[in-house]
Amino acid sequence: MAEGMVIVGAGECGTRAAFALREAGYDGPVTLIGDEPHLPYERPPLSKEGMTAPTLAAKVIADEARLKAAGIDHRRGARVASIDRDARRVLTAEGETLPYNRLLLATGASPRRLVQEGAEVPHVAYLRTYDDARRIRDRLDAGARLIIVGGGFIGLELAATAKSLGAEATVVEVLPRLLARAVPAEIAGIVADRHAAAGVTVVTGTPIASIESAPDAVRLTLADGRRLEGDLLVAGIGAIPSTALAAAAGLVLDNGVAVDTRLATSDAAIFAAGDCCSFPLPIYGDRRVRLESWRSAQDHGNTVGRNMLGADAPHAAVPWFWSDQYELTLQIAGLADEGRSSVRRELGEGAFIIFHLADDGRLVAASGIGTGNAVAKDIRIAEMLIGRGARPDPGALAHPETRLKSLLAA
Amino acid sequence: MPNWTRACATDDVEEEDVIRFDHASGVFAIYRSPDDEFFATAGICTHEHTCLADGLVMGDVIECPKHNGRFNYKTGKGLGAPIIENIKTYPVKVEDGDVFIDLG
Numbered sequence: 482m483a484e485g486m487v488i489v490g491a492g493e494c495g496t497r498a499a500f501a502l503r504e505a506g507y508d509g510p511v512t513l514i515g516d517e518p519h520l521p522y523e524r525p526p527l528s529k530e531g532m533t534a535p536t537l538a539a540k541v542i543a544d545e546a547r548l549k550a551a552g553i554d555h556r557r558g559a560r561v562a563s564i565d566r567d568a569r570r571v572l573t574a575e576g577e578t579l580p581y582n583r584l585l586l587a588t589g590a591s592p593r594r595l596v597q598e599g600a601e602v603p604h605v606a607y608l609r610t611y612d613d614a615r616r617i618r619d620r621l622d623a624g625a626r627l628i629i630v631g632g633g634f635i636g637l638e639l640a641a642t643a644k645s646l647g648a649e650a651t652v653v654e655v656l657p658r659l660l661a662r663a664v665p666a667e668i669a670g671i672v673a674d675r676h677a678a679a680g681v682t683v684v685t686g687t688p689i690a691s692i693e694s695a696p697d698a699v700r701l702t703l704a705d706g707r708r709l710e711g712d713l714l715v716a717g718i719g720a721i722p723s724t725a726l727a728a729a730a731g732l733v734l735d736n737g738v739a740v741d742t743r744l745a746t747s748d749a750a751i752f753a754a755g756d757c758c759s760f761p762l763p764i765y766g767d768r769r770v771r772l773e774s775w776r777s778a779q780d781h782g783n784t785v786g787r788n789m790l791g792a793d794a795p796h797a798a799v800p801w802f803w804s805d806q807y808e809l810t811l812q813i814a815g816l817a818d819e820g821r822s823s824v825r826r827e828l829g830e831g832a833f834i835i836f837h838l839a840d841d842g843r844l845v846a847a848s849g850i851g852t853g854n855a856v857a858k859d860i861r862i863a864e865m866l867i868g869r870g871a872r873p874d875p876g877a878l879a880h881p882e883t884r885l886k887s888l889l890a891a
Numbered sequence: 892m893p894n895w896t897r898a899c900a901t902d903d904v905e906e907e908d909v910i911r912f913d914h915a916s917g918v919f920a921i922y923r924s925p926d927d928e929f930f931a932t933a934g935i936c937t938h939e940h941t942c943l944a945d946g947l948v949m950g951d952v953i954e955c956p957k958h959n960g961r962f963n964y965k966t967g968k969g970l971g972a973p974i975i976e977n978i979k980t981y982p983v984k985v986e987d988g989d990v991f992i993d994l995g
Binding site: 497500540542547775776779782783801803810853854855857858861862886 | 954
């Protein structure tokens with residue numbers, strides 16, 4: 482049987498998986514193939530503090546010395562053209578053949594594109610990679626007029642970043658409120674107020690009729706007839722899993738590459754992990770989800786590295802997300818749409834957490850917002866309670882004097 | 892030469908918890924373990940600029956509030972990704988209800 486582990490995608494998940502293979506004792510060849518020309522880096526700072534730094538700094542996950550010490554063959558700027566499942570080898574775009582014992586697809590996702598006429602034009606950008614961030618940063622001088630399409634985490638983080646750089650920002654969201662898919666209305670309201678206070682113009686509940694790009698500016702016409710003009714438009718309207726390789730290889734897809742709890746695809750020699758895959762979550766009755774989450778990508782990488790070596794480690798982590806905007810941090814553990822009722826706990830100084838409970842009393846999610854790290858400890862405890870399928874007393878959750886940690890002992 | 896500096900009163904830290912201590916020489920984190928011993932580490936996570944004292948203490952482990960990097964606060968050892976670098980620890984002594992750390 483062929484030796485060697487091949488990992489396609491050198492983001493958070495693929496890179497973590499490469500190290501996890503070594504940590505689990507694997508000493509054969511590990512090839513980590515990434516299509517970007519950079520060392521593996523963390524994406525979350527790109528829309529946040531990474532972009533406000535004097536020079537756009539990528540936070541490197543592993544530098545050359547660490548990759549070399551671990552014996553990880555990182556190929557930069559390289560693409561995999563196809564997978565030959567019968568022969569267990571991949572063919573790179575450069576024409577190289579790489580045999581694999583186990584293959585990991587950690588191909589991530591790419592920004593959903595605007596479908597409106599005129600969308601593929603100058604002054605229209607998307608944010609996923611370091612190079613994307615640099616192109617946007619280069620345009621965000623003081624006084625620049627930024628239009629952001631999409632009131633989700635990426636768009637709102639970018640709006641806050643633009644304001645701190647002295648640019649003007651307008652956010653256009655087609656749904657009736659910001660962060661509609663991500664957080665409860667009470668939290669989205671705090672976020673909307675904070676952006677308004679910073680001078681960001683927020684337009685919700687309004688579809689876009691057209692986008693026109695002139696040499697000097699980009700012009701947006703909304704369905705209600707309003708017109709907006711900007712120097713740069715960035716669309717943050719979701720991401721599409723990168724499944725082209727998997728599809729061409731005939732692997733089963735289902736909102737991404739479909740994997741089981743071990744993160745194995747429909748081919749037992751091929752695994753998929755991170756943003757590109759959908760997987761069953763045992764804590765929600767094996768509901769199949771696809772997450773775009775830094776933490777999940779990292780957890781997947783750790784788990785899949787072991788499973789590629791024959792372990793039977795199910796991925797059972799509770800989904801966890803965060804966002805930083807201005808001095809505010811949001812943290813969310815679990816999937817709030819599993820909840821049927823909620824209770825609110827005040828943490829002082831405006832910080833609060835909404836606990837989401839299922840009909841049977843199980844805690845299924847917790848959504849918090851506050852200044853700095855105000856909600857972090859309690860969200861972390863909530864995450865553990867969710868993972869255990871705990872049914873905490875709603876009154877105790879809501880009561881500020883109850884130590885949440887005491888509920889873990891119950 | 893030890894440089895014992897008063898950080899806090901023992902009562903300022905709950906059992907299995909941590910508080911922040913600011914001093915001219917930097918930010919520190921003072922821990923009280925479940926078995927009622929005191930420990931001290933540098934206060935800022937080695938991964939990114941985040942105050943560890945805002946994180947959760949579970950047993951011997953402090954977890955960064957931002958990106959869930961974990962350290963054994965008794966030894967300073969980093970416990971896996973995203974942590975690459977261990978965190979510095981400081982000697983601690985308790986006298987008459989006060990916690991002192993040796994800033995060296």
